[in-house]
Amino acid sequence: MTAPLAALEGVSVDFAGGVRALDDVTLALPRGTILGLVGESGSGKTTLCRALMGLVPHSAGRILFDGEEQRTWQRRDPRGYHRRAQMLLQDAVASLSPRMTIGAALDEPLRIHRLPLAEGRARLAGLLARLGLPAQIATRYPHQVSGGQARRIGMARALVMQPDLVVADEPTAGLDVSVQGELLNLLLDLRAELGLTWLVVSHNLNVVRRITDRTAVMYLGQVVEEAPSRDLFARPAHPYAAALVAANPALHGGPRRPRILLQGEIPSVLRPPPGCRFHTRCPVAQPRCAAEAPKLAEIAPGRLARCHFPFALAGAAA
Amino acid sequence: MKALRDAAAVLRAACRSFAGALGAVIVLLVMVAALFAPWVATHDPDALDILNRFAGPSAAHWLGTDHLGRDLYSRLVHGASVAMAVALSAIAIALVTGTTLGLLAAWLPPRGEAAVLILFDIVAAFPSLVLALAIVAVFGPSTLVVVVIVGLTLTPHFGRVARAQALALRSAPFLEAERILGASLGRILLRHVLPNILGPLIVLASMDIPVVIAIEAGLSFLGLGVRPPLASWGVLIQDGYQYLSDSWIPVLVSAGALAVATLGFTLFGEALRDAVDPRLGRDR
């Protein structure tokens, strides 16, 4: 395997008030792949993305992009970092400056990076056509475009800089299923055409299973499992991943209840449980889990899990 | 273009109520008088006519004449120029310094923010009349002094609103999106934050115009501001007051003009505020 495009190595992020939003996260984004990031609210998915984009400082570990540390990038060429690593925020409409036309918003990256306007606009026109947006949309304002259109506008704005990495935070949130498929097709096509590396955050497991190569599952600021998506959804190793997969209701097969039903809810990140962070809700927790925190370890070729007893729940999951 | 269309829509909304429409008409009249004073006036405001002192209203002198026989109507019209020039330049000073400091406060680390806020508190707590007396004692009375004093005392007013508005925007996704695109802080503040906080600040400015007009008239009345023979409304009232035993007409018309103008700007400013954001009215 060649060196990954971006990697987090033991990264922690601390917020004011002693909140550790990310704790010892290690994650690699191989070039040209789509990595899915799943987990519930408060699990640190968005913080991970923001740390990767350099929007929040990390207090431990290192973040590598194209073999160089993020801090080196920030010192040497901060704008260059943002040209190569882009992120699409969850609320696509609110990501557009409300008093700017779409045309002006699309010009922003060209002006910020002092790229030649004529050439950049020609590339934008090509991108708009590729993304299925009418050219006249440039005269509209953000409140006059739909959620799906705003997402494409955000994509065009990110892609005009020809980045290598695009992070998409909940790319289908708030979209109706009738337009979701089109957007995901686009995402897959763009990877193939431009050799992009994607990090896709989503709470929609169906979306993640369908479009990603690998999936990382987060719980309380930690990555608890990372594996090829096919393997993870077929046979989750971590009990939390198993519960998450089992909680995903299926369309056919009539009424059925998830075979794994977790008790309680995610504890507060302010006071994470000692030992394994999941032991308070884990159906197969042992005394060892409360005493000793497991490390993220390779449990099978290409599969990582942070659990003393991987696959203990695998048989019960769908 | 959007800003212009927004402004037109807000103006229409402000004029929908009777008070707003009345205010708008008065504001329009004062502005026309101020801008086109030489044409709107019927006489030279400083032309003396000693033989015709304290004349009552007539066809030649619509509002009569003062103690030196000067045409009162023409002096009031020119007084509008002075009032508007002082008000607009003082508010421009307050708007620019206040907004700059307010934006800075919203983006500075906590300690810097506290420093700016303390500065605002000190300026706001200082009695502006005492400040005016002190400055006049040093520099002597002049229009410029009035403008600077009033501008500085109003700065915290704008600064606090600018900071509050900017704080509300701080975590807006479109600002984060700009950071992701690689925009510098200066670009974010000027191109993205400023246009979005300007609306309430302009409303605030329109509501402060009558305050400044009244302060200017007050300082000039006390002899601390605009100096005679320049026709400020404050000077007109002062002149009329001295000769109150000879004629009550000069005091009545000049004080009346001041009252109507401040009322008009207040009504218009309030209507504008309600049209932009009804919540602002209750928060202050």
Next chain:
Amino acid sequence: MDDPLLRIRGLTMTARTARGPARILSDIHLDIGRGRILGVVGESGSGKSSLASCLLRLLPPNLERLEGSVDLAGTDLLSLPEPAMAALRGTRIAMVFQDPMSALNPVFTIGTQMVDVARRRAPGLTRAQALAKAEAMLARVAIPDPRARLAAYPHQLSGGMRQRVVIAMALLAEPELLLADEPTTALDATVEAQIVALLDDLRRDIAGSIVLISHHLGLVAQLCDDLCVMYAGTVVETGPTAAVLAAPAHPYTRALLACEIEAGDEGRLASIPGEVPDPVAPAQGCVFAPRCARAEPRCHAEPPLLRDIAPGRRAACHFPGAVP
């Protein structure tokens, strides 16, 4: 369904907008059987939430026209005087919203709010009796340590707990009709699974009927006996959930099902091209015709009526798919 609990006939609602009247609901005919769970699905703008508001008669301020009848076991909800309607809300009809905080008053304890609900239903109850009922109901919705929770304020509970409390309050009213509008959308996946399991458990001992409004077909498939598919303010298909999912009759239902991602799917993802029709300028014919792959000239000219296509199944389509 010989004697449905709720009978909706010709329900039409329009609202004033800056561009003219907008058609929110048009000519809805729908029956809800006693003791059944009806799932109402549709995309944004389909009118599913407006339908729920109509059932509670919580009408938008820009309402222009409301026609038709909504008959709840002999009571016409649309012609009822407001005081009588107000008395009906929270007693004969209860509602569970997407955001539990909107249904809970932040300054009163859970116990106080539940006692109010219990006494509204049974005015003779003493406070102690009402509290006992509330505690039992909290236990019923699987809230641990219910007695302690009665003294808690809403903000002291987690999102999942709050939604359980809201469900418990709704059930305390022993409603004939329980409306649930996206009850799990704001919750996390594992908590959603808990609430779904709870609703699934409760269905057995609820006497009344439930209307579950959701954009989530998987959820509806799991919980509901009957399914109602809405599009652009109209009902396009109704029928038993399993039957509709197995052999959808309306092209829109088919397209919607094709968009759902399921395990083992390969190839390109499906979507429905085109846009939802403008409610201010509705089309002449079938609402779905502009996006329908198999629309014929007749579809663009003449709106299809919701009609029986098989026992228990209805569809509003000139050319419905074959139904076994």
